[in-house]
Amino acid sequence: MSISLSELLILGQGSDLASERGVSCAGELPPASDPHLVERAIAARAALGSRALILGHHYQRDEVIQFADITGDSFKLAQSAAAQSDAEFIFFCGVHFMAESADILTSSKQRVILPDLAAGCSMADMATANQVNQCWKDLERIGVASRTVPVTYMNSSAAIKSFTGEHGGTICTSSNAQKSLEWAFAKAEKVLFLPDQHLGRNTAVLSLGLSIDDCVVWNPWKPMGGLTEDQIKNAKMILWRGHCSVHGRFTRETVDEVRARIPGVNVIVHPECQHEVVLAADVVGSTEKIIQAVTSSPAGSKWAIGTELNLVSRLAQNNPDKEVVFLDKTVCYCSTMNRIDLPHLVWAMESIVSGHIVNEIKVDERVAKYSKLALEQMLAL
Secondary structure, rough: OOOOOHOOOOOOOEHHHHHHHHOOOOOOOOOOOOOOOHHHHHHHHHHHHEEEEEEOOOOOOOHHHOOOOEEEOOOHHHHHHHEEEOOOEEEEOOHHHHHHHHHHHOOOOOOOOOOOOOOOOOOHHHHHHHHHHHHHHHHHHOOHHHHHHEEEEEEOOOHHHHHHOOOEEEEEEOOOOOHHHHHHHHHOOOOEEEEOOHHHHHHHHHHHHOOOEEEEOOOOOOOHHOOOOHHHHHEEEEOOOOOOOOOOOOOOOHHHHHHOOOOEEEEEEEOOOOHHHHHHEEOOOOOHHHHHHHHOOOOOOOEEEEOOOOHHHHHHHHOOEEEEEEEOOOOOOOOHHHOOOHHHHHHHHHHOOOOOOOOOOOOHHHHHHHHHHHHHHHHHH
């Protein structure tokens, strides 16, 4: 199959919000080497005043986090976006699906800005609306859809959140996945968990007491998800075949290696890691739980952390009385989170100061309607 040049997006030229690729800046972006960049950021932030709110995800660079009014994981930032009704402009320093959620949860008078539209999420891209709708049709055809509730991880597109809301489900984050699944199983006998198989499996087995055999993986690239009718009918957790490219890199071998290298080390990992990694760890928890565990630990304690490197580096800096290392010796940032840098943030703020709205994230009204139902159900848990 041939693709014409007109079908391709050249980096920095044009945008495609549906596929989370492209940036809209056309040469105004200040260079990273600009010695006055921090001064410009301070001036632009001061000029915006109370009209603006800057939300920063924990995985962001330090140069961006220093300007965040609120720092948190996806759950905390979703709550913050919903609670901040006075801010006219919300600069979301995270990735596309987070900015979509902020737009859904805020009022029509507020505008959500994503400093770089190329800040997407590979996990979110692993579940498309067409694929999920086909999955649901298959579940309906074999008679189990009526006994199934969708639970969708925050790391998903607005279209998938909309599907979830339309079918009576809820959104979850790693902070409240257990509560979300308990709520779902109180309503139905099965859960369709989207799109991260590892968070779904780890929560079901370690927090709810289900077995590995209660879980099946739905492969959207195969007919009927690559499963038999009996496998689907006998399963309690139907896990979508998705994963995080950062957390998925940690292995049992990396855990064994760090234990051999640092005697007495505590291994703490995010539940997006593979099941065998989670079983080998000492502590498993959300981003906020990881921060709390390390921060509250006694001086002299040793930690190997299996999550995004920006956060691990910041924890090491903020806890000089402890030994804090990245679980994998190979450096691995979240490449899309790192698309948000100080030049993009400065460009976005200065554009708004000059009266030019850039990179606004706007979710379709129908999609937003059902997505909001699912997000509000999450916030109510």
